[in-house]
Amino acid sequence: MKFSLEWLRYFLDTDASVQEIAGALNRIGHEVEGIEDPADKLAGFRVAKVLIAAPHPDADKLQVLSVDTGADINGGDPLTVVCGAPNARAGMKGVLGLPGAVVPANGMELRKSAIRGVESNGMMCSVRELELGDEHDGIIELPEDAPVGTAFADYSDASPVFDVAITPNRPDCMGVLGIARDLAASGLGTLKPLTTEAVEGAGAAPDIRIEDDQGCPAFYARVVRGVTNKASPGWMQRRLNAAGQRPISALVDCTNYLMLAFGRPAHVYDLAKLSGALVARKASEGETIEALNEKAYTLDSTMTVIADETQVHDIGGIMGGEHSGASEGTTDVLLEIAYFDPEAIGVTGRKLGIASDARTRFERGVDPAFLDEGLAILTDLIVKTCGGTPGAVTRAGEPPVERKIVAFDPALTESLGGVEVADSEQRRILEALDFEVGADWQVACPPRRHDIEGPADLVEEIVRIYGLDKVESVPLPRMEGVAKPTASPLQLAERKLRRAAAARGLNEAVTWSFLPVEEAEHFADGAELWVLDNPISEDMKAMRPSLLPGLLTAAKRNADRGADGSRLFEIGRRYFRGSNGASDEKPTLAVVLAGQKTARGWADGKAQGFDAYDAKAEAMALLEAAGAPVDNLMVMGDVGAQFHPGQSATLRLGPKNVLARFGALHPATLKAFDLGGPAVAVEIYLDAIPAKKNASFARPAYAPPALQAITRDFAFLVPVDLAAGDLVRAVRGADKQAVTDARVFDVFAGAGVPEGRKSVAVEVTLQPGEKSFTDAEIKALSDRIVAAAAKQGAELRG
């Protein structure tokens, strides 16, 4: 909310400087977002008188003016100024910008220049150029008594403007009076007594009534006849302009003034446009209104409206109708001041999508005890600015003015607010804010303070006025001894994984949780996605069922920027449907390796790309870092359509529990992400890794074998589609005691190997127990190994 210092001083008697006031506003909870002094913008502009206006010798539409600008300029002699305004004429007074002045509206610095061959020493300005309004038909015309040579800032009473953020709980401060009251309570000045004269109406009271007393509990109105709706007076326009409210016409300006000065919205109807009684009722389903913003709205039966016999004239408390708004020709008006239910206003405002100043205030709650006074002030403003004769007031309904009583204990200020404030000072603060404090600390709240719910709110009032800066730091009680570990097993695993992945040369990325629906579908594998109702764009619409699309997109961007390759990982959540309509968010680690693994080099020649084994290496290393039992994992299929069907696998603990998937991506996936070269990926499902049971600090006892192991090599011919892993498992299983390792060291197919077969060479480690193996024992072991391999279709190579 914006207001000028001059307007504040209308309500508050204070000598405080702009900085002091800003400091106080911040201290009491009204954050100052900006201070603007229009005098700064108006530097270099002054009151001037046109002495002579002669036609320009070389341009039809221009005049050459001789302008008196005061004794201190040009030795008191007139300046020559070229001007194109149609209303420029000898004898008038206006505003001249001197060379060096900056035009507020466009930031242009004025300079001495020649215009079509005639020297010009400045510019006569329009209202719009000085940002005083919209008018741009001609230059400003000042009254005859305007003193020539006076700085225009001084002449126009330019006053610094505060821009203050009012929190939603304080609608009472959405008017200058409320802010003045808060400042006075904080000791920054004295609130000036508000003298509202009750306007005695003469003549008939208008015919109004309430049919929706839930939505509109109170509706007061009166008629003023014989008004002239011209421009509002300068003092009012200045205040409205300072508040960022464009002056429109006196009648409209008066209601805006009431709203900005007192936080009290009201409405003025053109009486001539109304027929019959004015009723506050629920709208009929489908009823329409063209509002003052020139948009048509279709209403429903939950919305409160003000209507006459023929049509709706006002969306109650939100926006008036175009049809019956005050216009230039308006002579008789009906003034409405009502109290609308805050919640209902919020619902209607959201449904219609209208954000108006009136809605903002009614939705948060206006002062229900300010109807009569508000109407009197509005009547007074209108009569003084537009003339006319006010009629008697009709009061329909009653506003909820009962004062809420809060049982308060002043000791709470210290126990909750952490600051000791004398009881007498607590009482003073509350009373300065219009609370009534009983001897027994029963506190009656002013009806405008809808935000006060209980004692904690009163503590806030006392502490914010007394000064939050007086709250001293008090250490939290410390647990005894060294701090205990706090991380959960998942947090530990994630931390370990993150640093393991980074140590393996991967860069951690953080990518959006949302994806385009199409990409998400491609990775959903049939799961039902979470799709936003109101995404910020189509690219950010579905919650990710996989971390890979985000990383692939990042890899693509890196490639576009000329990167040779990307090694990215992310630890984050995948979003699925849980039970009872809740979400099921699965902690996941994903890796994408794209582009070059190694650049071309002097040692290896050509650049190398990543392959599925690189993905496997990351998968195994990271699973181990996460504490998975990697020796027991099975390499299986059923990876998902996103991967290359022949170059990818899942890693499982038992047939059902998938811990990870890895491999080369399907060319279709690469194409979808517009990735040129091959890319490989890993996804590890952290929630699938079984927790370690009964882990303790002590390692198992160290018992190296007494005798040295021996190795024997076996070359097998196997069916070409036999998985090496199956062969190795069979070899290991041949003698679980003696065979401690089996390692493939050669795989070969082609010349010398029969069609449909391949050669797989395995180095087997045999560990003797207490005695060395005899030749016969080794022979027997070899036979068992060959027999076990034979069951997989392997034969020893001759």
Add this chain to the structure above:
Amino acid sequence: MSTEQDQKVTETLESLHRADNTDAVEAIRIETLGKQGWISQLMKTLGKMSPEERQVEGPRIQGIRARVAEAIEDRKAALEAEELERRLASETLDLTLPAPAQPKGSVHPVSQVMDELAEIFADLGFSVATGPEIEDDWHNFTALNMAETHPARAMHDTFYFPDSDSDGRRMLLRTHTSPVQIRSLVERGAPIRIIAPGRVYRSDSDATHTPMFHQVEGLVIDKGIHLGHLKWTLETFLQAFFERDDIVLRLRPSYFPFTEPSVEVDVGWKDEKGRKVLGGDGDAPGHGWMELLGSGMVNARVIEFAGLDPKEWQGFAWGLGVDRLAMLKYGMDDLRAFFDGDNRWLSHYGFSPFDQPTLSAGVGAKA
């Protein structure tokens, strides 16, 4: 006789000296010490001698053998050394060529800062709590004292799903980490000290706002906790996080539906070469205040919603932008870059895996 033999020894030593490869030395060895070599033959003559003769001839012949054998070994070793030297001279590598490259990975600044937070708050007795990012409107709003019609709801720029859960609660993306307060209190009860870092979402996107960002929530519920404890906790945390003792906070009254009283916290900064560096009194010349976080005493209604008795329990909560903290500490100036996955940015602003924050080393990692 012996003169002749001495002559032969001299000749052998000379030819050894002339030998320029190990093969020639080997030939000399065979010629002298081989089975048919003349020294071996000479040794054999010892057997036929009388003991008296042998007593004289034995040492002499043994002496010849030793001299020659030693000379052969010496020559052989010398030639081998020469040969090795020649070979090594041909094996020179150009060590200005690059070694095989080892990729260098990095930890994202958001993760690093979250680890730092966990470390500092663990020392103050706070554990790390989490909650779902796809929330229901009861946890995100209602239980935090924002009823359906509350104007503050509209200020949250909420992302909604068309779905409702089985209790009829509208599903949405959490707009803050505050719902974790409710979930943690319901699950663990009081007393409690937690921080809850994580992703949050607002439908807002411009130069300084992204639709997804990170917050860390803090919550203390206990007996006798007041605003002074809140101030101390935030001061202590910020001093530890920025490793500066001159952090000055300014508390301003504010409004959040879930706290009462509510406090906005500004922190003083100083302009150092065009960069805002935290520290010092914001009112001092050349200094200023920046808004850092929202906080307050947990609203009694929130404590009730969490199933606790607000007459018995009270405490404070705060919410703070993690990305913002990272930017202030480590000097990034563009929030959008956090979520881009640009290799160059990640290498530049990311952290070594070995920069694990610890209290003894200081939680921050210097450049």
